[in-house]
Amino acid sequence: MAPNKFIIERQVAEFRADNGLSASEAINLKSLLLKLNVLTIFRPLSDNFSGMCLKDGSGHRFMLVNSSHSRGRQHFTIAHELYHLYIESKPTPHKCNPCSGSKDPVEQSADMFASSLLMPETGLCQLIPENELKTKKISLATVLKLEHYFSVSRSALLYRLLNVGLLTNAARLALADEPVKHSALCFGYDTALYDPANEGLVIGDFGEKARSLFEQEKISEGHYWELLRKINTHATEEDENNTGC
Numbered sequence: 054m055a056p057n058k059f060i061i062e063r064q065v066a067e068f069r070a071d072n073g074l075s076a077s078e079a080i081n082l083k084s085l086l087l088k089l090n091v092l093t094i095f096r097p098l099s100d101n102f103s104g105m106c107l108k109d110g111s112g113h114r115f116m117l118v119n120s121s122h123s124r125g126r127q128h129f130t131i132a133h134e135l136y137h138l139y140i141e142s143k144p145t146p147h148k149c150n151p152c153s154g155s156k157d158p159v160e161q162s163a164d165m166f167a168s169s170l171l172m173p174e175t176g177l178c179q180l181i182p183e184n185e186l187k188t189k190k191i192s193l194a195t196v197l198k199l200e201h202y203f204s205v206s207r208s209a210l211l212y213r214l215l216n217v218g219l220l221t222n223a224a225r226l227a228l229a230d231e232p233v234k235h236s237a238l239c240f241g242y243d244t245a246l247y248d249p250a251n252e253g254l255v256i257g258d259f260g261e262k263a264r265s266l267f268e269q270e271k272i273s274e275g276h277y278w279e280l281l282r283k284i285n286t287h288a289t290e291e292d293e294n295n296t297g298c
Contacts, residue, residue, distance in 0.1 A: 092257035125206035132167035
């Protein structure tokens with residue numbers, strides 16, 4: 054059964070309200086993951102592997118995100134995985150590739166949730182000039198403003214504008230033909246949104262818990278560093294020699 058967009062929009066509204074997020078503002082996903090205590094690890098993966106997530110019976114949540122993808126695509130992956138972790142009733146571990154055109158209704162729902170969560174319709178309308186709203190002719194300048202405000206990819210933004218009726222498909226195709234990085238540079242925007250990022254980044258309290266166990270002498274120093282190395286590929290011998298930090 055195809056996802057019901059009205060149910061998805063309600064789920065997004067409830068998720069935002071439950072987490073103290075307004076109905077229209079952009080979301081700082083790293084802060085949200087830290088607040089939710091979702092252990093999140095960014096690692097280079099194959100191009101068709103955007104991410105995955107796990108949730109155990111005790112409520113512990115884990116997310117893996119492909120750091121080889123652009124920042125904008127990573128943000129969509131995170132929002133997609135949040136659907137599996139907080140909305141889907143019985144999530145099962147699997148490899149996700151958001152926006153891959155999957156016909157699986159659960160994956161379609163996760164994509165719709167991610168799109169709505171990252172780019173709320175009211176927030177989009179607030180940033181689009183009135184004349185562009187009336188004509189459904191969104192300018193490239195507005196597109197750039199929106200994708201940088203909401204920190205999403207050009208493709209994800211254009212499909213969201215199309216799906217909420219703010220853009221015609223002909224206009225979407227024309228805007229999709231614009232070179233992304235070149236257009237950003239021409240309008241004075243930083244291009245970091247379109248580049249890979251966050252390799253080796255870990256979000257969550259795994260390290261904090263490991264440190265607490267070490268300080269309580271419940272694990273050895275060697276075990277402590279072994280745990281840190283599991284999540285931090287950049288840990289060095291010099292760090293290990295300075296455990297008293």
